Amino acid sequence: MSKQAAWEAVGLTEEEYERCRRLLGREPNHLELGMFGLMWSEHCSYKTSKVHLRKLPTAGPRVLQGPGENAGVIDLGEDLALVFKIESHNHPSAIEPFQGAATGVGGILRDVFAMGAYPIAILDSLRFGEPDGRSRYLLGGVVAGIGWYGNCFGCPTVGGEVYFEPAYAGNPLVNAMCLGLVRHEEIIRGRAEGPGNPVLLVGAPTGRDGIHGASLLASREFDEQAEERRPSVQVGDPFRGKLLLEACLEARATGLLVGVNDLGAAGLASACSETASRAGTGMEIDLDRVSRREPGMSAYEVMLSESQERMLLVVKPGGEDVVAGIFARWGLEAAVIGRVTSDGIIRVREAGKVVAEVPARALTGEAPTYMRPEHEPAYLTATRSFAPERLPDLEPAESGRILRQLLAAGNLSSREWIWRQYDHLVGANTVLRPGSDAAVLRVKGRPLGIAVSVDGNGRYCYLDPRQGGALAVAEAARNVAVSGARPVALTNCLNFGNPERPEIMWQFREVVEGMAEACQVLGTPVTGGNVSFYNETLGENIYPTPVVGMVGLLEDIALATAQGFRAAGDHIVLLGLTGNDLGGSEYLKLVHGVVGGLPPHLDLEEERRVQELCLEAIGAGLIRSAHDCSDGGLAVALLESAFTAAPGAHGFEVDLACVPARKAVLRRDCLLFGETPSRIVLTVRPQHLEALLKLARRHRVAASRLGEVRQARVTMRHGDDFWVDEPTAELEAVWRGALACTAEGTA
Amino acid sequence: MRWEARVLVRLKAGVLDPQGAATRSALESLGFSGVEEVRVGKLVELAFQAPNREEAELRLAQMCHKLLANPVIEVFEYALDAGREGSGCGLA
Amino acid sequence: MRWEARVLVRLKAGVLDPQGAATRSALESLGFSGVEEVRVGKLVELAFQAPNREEAELRLAQMCHKLLANPVIEVFEYALDAGREGSGCGLA
């Protein structure tokens, strides 16, 4: 094979090849080149995103660990800390939805317990094409796969989000987030400290799973062994994942663990070089000691295998037998495969011979970084110039019909079909279950509560990436705030198309800058995240899709507030101003068939004040229910609050003429379905209405009583004009059943 | 005409079979020594109508490709028999 | 001596098979008409050591009785072959 073919086969460019030759001072051999290829891949090195990710604020009083480790960590007070991280598994899920999604969950769980934390919750953020044909198959497989791993592992899946858009038809997105609890002194980092310390590989034996060999194979002569060399799809084993958790935490309790890293992309090559380079050390590895699932594996395959349910442990000298004994008791393999060295080199031996010898830093820190060219995409001229205000307004007589159409839409109907397949209760901490804006978990033995939500509207980002990025942060924070928790920090997953296209790079930078600004204003630093590029099929790119996983804290778990109405007679209050915001809305897409205009305008200062007000009102015990207005607008938000309680029990009557307006004249469609952000629907007991309105004035937030909670009937009127007047049960049936019908093909 | 088919669906070679591995170690701890490998797959038995053998075989192959096996991780094989008409639960 | 066995585990006649029923209706909605019945069972393939055929058969029957099938709801049948020594992943 020519040299050129060799670097191309591992995905390197000629310049990159030259760079690794310079770093080595010689030609890399086949294995070394493979290690460089994977470690310098976009996925592992962040070579394209790095320069922009630096713009995200990462510091804050609660941040104990920012980006750069297996997961971020924030302080929960006293000696407790919260570990959390989000990650994508888009490409594997597109090929094999069940296993792809399952191994995505397995991977994020390992990231969290590698830090020494006990996982307490999973969330999933999903994007598919319109749910028919292959997209329906992907939806079913992905949801079943997430459920399988989380349910079997015993970590509750407490929330998530899902959108259906044609832009994701070729490229579904599967992002999984995990949170875990740990005591400060028990936090372990992925650092190979202490030359001489033994290095153990524990968990599953190593097989030929997911080796990045497809491209390699394609450029090699085809011989009779070709079939055997072909990488296979990674298959998860949640059972073994759970054993690995138990054994790792038991090993941690012995105090013998120095560093821990999970094995994910690029397998051993990555785990060894990352742990060594974080600690400024090196590592010697003997491949003959790696336990294997199949005979005849090459050094290349062993080093780069992505077999699941494995961990790399660095152990105190002499601790290896005790640690291995713990793993044996849990039925897991544990082998000393090498030791930490002081020379900064990753040295790999096989059958006594050195088969690779590479400075750890060369694989990690010395990876190239790029400032790729960028260019504003041409489509924006068209989408921006679309003026929704020129569309005919909604006829009141049509409201009922349109409302049903929205309630049945893939992006607005109940997600119960999904989260019922997830054990959201195991762990006995779930105080607010899926179906409210954020999930809330208690912390046993403390008054404390943790709220968490994942959000990101790709359509907004498509229409205005900067604004869309800020909106994603704002919505995630708002979802946490309406649940009674103060947003404190976030993790994010940036899903984009091919960064070698200047248009995609432009979207990426804009989104990141928009997010950064929102993080600054809302005071929520970023503790980590993940970038997934190349979400492109046949030249079709996905919408730029940042997914924000926001974490919030409640001083007192008793303040946890759900979105569902509580009792007839409670007053309904809307916080925030409503504008003529139709751009990028579900309504515009569903009713007028247009993805266009500009996403709704976000005033970050106003957003902050609205959230502050909501938190203070909840803290003062004034609030019975709280729900943010997002997709589908005010009408859908009100209905969701009516639906969440006992089926069909609640209804409401509101006068939309009372909605505080940004403009003198509000369109009817905007009143009902416009998606102006920074708005929250609250309910209060009648005797608390005045106190709430007074508080709102103090926070300089527009607030107005719209009506009250009733029984069994939904009435939306504008003065004396009745727009919608129907039994709750009928609308609720539409909303509750729609996703199940589409997903199971019974529609 | 009624046809009865038996389809065996297996994981491809090299694809991890956690179920098989767990079963193997369970057999071992039950005292069955010397069990070297266990792989667990699916058995699907079908009874269906088709005018003749060619047509039956064609449909069966399509059913396997489209639904019964997942081509990304599984392979299948089948056997096809002319069934006894009206034999009800003949499959079990 | 190495033996290779193929065990088919089926639900007993009369035990409802939710998976089979779902597969049947999925086939139907894919456009395969005339599918009268589908039953889904398990295929377990084993490679194990035993000195001779009698012994191999005895052990296999015990494995089925004890673990591989649940007599309350399932029945099993098996086939046993002398395997090729050292054939590694011979099962798949």
Add this chain to the structure above:
Amino acid sequence: MRFGIVVFPGSNCERDCYHVVDAVLDSPVRYLWHADADLSGVDCVILPGGFSYGDYLRPGAIARFARIMRAVEEHAARGGLVLGICNGFQILLEAGLLPGAMLRNRSLKFQCQDVFVRVETADTAFTSMCRPGQILRLPIKHGDGNYHADPRDLAARAKVVFRYCDADGRVVPEANPNGSMDGIAGLANLAGNVVGLMPHPEVCAEPELGGTDGLVLLASALRYWEER
């Protein structure tokens, strides 16, 4: 009364059970390792939910052979209390301590939701504080809860303790979440000291988790043991 909670590889509700017994019931409790045979000092054994051995092959099929299970059988035969929750119930069935077997849910999906169950008999250790006909709201979370048995075998060896019902206590098909025969959600042996059920009382025993109906099972066990 002392509780023991069995930990199989793949159990995942053992901590939740421990928490309820320890922090809510304030009773002594310890974990029992699957490979041990020592139940000394334990009056009530809980087989917790989860996916012992990954639920591979069949739920409970591998766990029933764990070393501890012989001790549990002897304990049950001596009149000791045994509660199998979800996967624990499946293990009791596989072990033959209770009759019947579990099939996949009719929906073929894992289902996590609150259900209503009707208490069919107060004549067991774990329902002694209930009245027959009482309705409990408990969560289920399982993929294989579709109970099947030969009716004669069932009648000869066990009594039905819980049936899925609607909010008014009617055992109707719409209230049956998994296709279980006769809406069966839980069983006891004839002596009433061994009970298995699919719902999870342990995540429904504290007001802040949204319900306390699960507590009655363990509280019943405490009283039953005192009055024995």
